[in-house]
Amino acid sequence: MSLDLDGVRKRFGGREVLRGAALRADPGTLCALVGSNGVGKSTLLGVVAGILEPDAGTVTLDGASLLGRNAPARKRLGYVPESAAAPPHLAVRELLALVAALKHAALPADDLLERVGARATLDQLVGSLSLGQRRRACLAAALVGDPTLLVLDEPTNGLDPAGMTMLAELLREHAARGGIALVATHDLSFTEAIAARSVHLVGGCVEG
Numbered sequence: 001m002s003l004d005l006d007g008v009r010k011r012f013g014g015r016e017v018l019r020g021a022a023l024r025a026d027p028g029t030l031c032a033l034v035g036s037n038g039v040g041k042s043t044l045l046g047v048v049a050g051i052l053e054p055d056a057g058t059v060t061l062d063g064a065s066l067l068g069r070n071a072p073a074r075k076r077l078g079y080v081p082e083s084a085a086a087p088p089h090l091a092v093r094e095l096l097a098l099v100a101a102l103k104h105a106a107l108p109a110d111d112l113l114e115r116v117g118a119r120a121t122l123d124q125l126v127g128s129l130s131l132g133q134r135r136r137a138c139l140a141a142a143l144v145g146d147p148t149l150l151v152l153d154e155p156t157n158g159l160d161p162a163g164m165t166m167l168a169e170l171l172r173e174h175a176a177r178g179g180i181a182l183v184a185t186h187d188l189s190f191t192e193a194i195a196a197r198s199v200h201l202v203g204g205c206v207e208g
């Protein structure tokens, strides 16, 4: 099992942000994607998560393409965008049910919801949540179906210290089960806490 990116290119207007990015992550690998503001980390994560179409390149999980909205392998992926954006008019409970229906998966168990801190907000509208609460709700949604690959964009933004500890433990356990995570972050203490392999995005390519 592995995540493989090869030759990923993405241009916005006149600016080519990704210029042949390549990466391989083996089972049990937590990759911290680091790089300066605007270098393209969210863009690369968006491509891996399948919400941005690359101009060229391949992204596969165990050899199955993750590209395209209907790629079956995307059921094995959980994604939380940088903004932790989700439909604001849905209650957290409805968001989880929607993701579970789309993935043909069971809802997360109550103890997992409790652990990520989403249980207390189940009946609140996503649009009424604080950033940290929204991030916890979106994390719960990303965990629906027990995905092999977690794609998390700045996941510590808005989290309190207990939330960061919870997330670090969750990721370490995910890796211990053979899961893979791709985490864009500027938070070096978090990178250390999860003992991540740091990969640098520089000039549109992945190094390290």
Ligand SMILES: Nc1ncnc2c1ncn2[C@@H]1O[C@H](COP(=O)(O)OP(=O)(O)OP(=O)(O)O)[C@@H](O)[C@H]1O
Binding pocket: 012, 013, 017, 035, 036, 037, 038, 039, 040, 041, 042, 043, 044
């Ligand atoms: N939808 C878009 N349309 C046009 N340009 C975009 C779009 N999305 C991103 N960009 C540009 O692509 C570049 C990379 O943006 P991206 O958000 O991927 O960077 P980042 O490395 O995640 O930055 P940060 O560390 O600040 O979060 C930026 O110059 C940004 O302006």
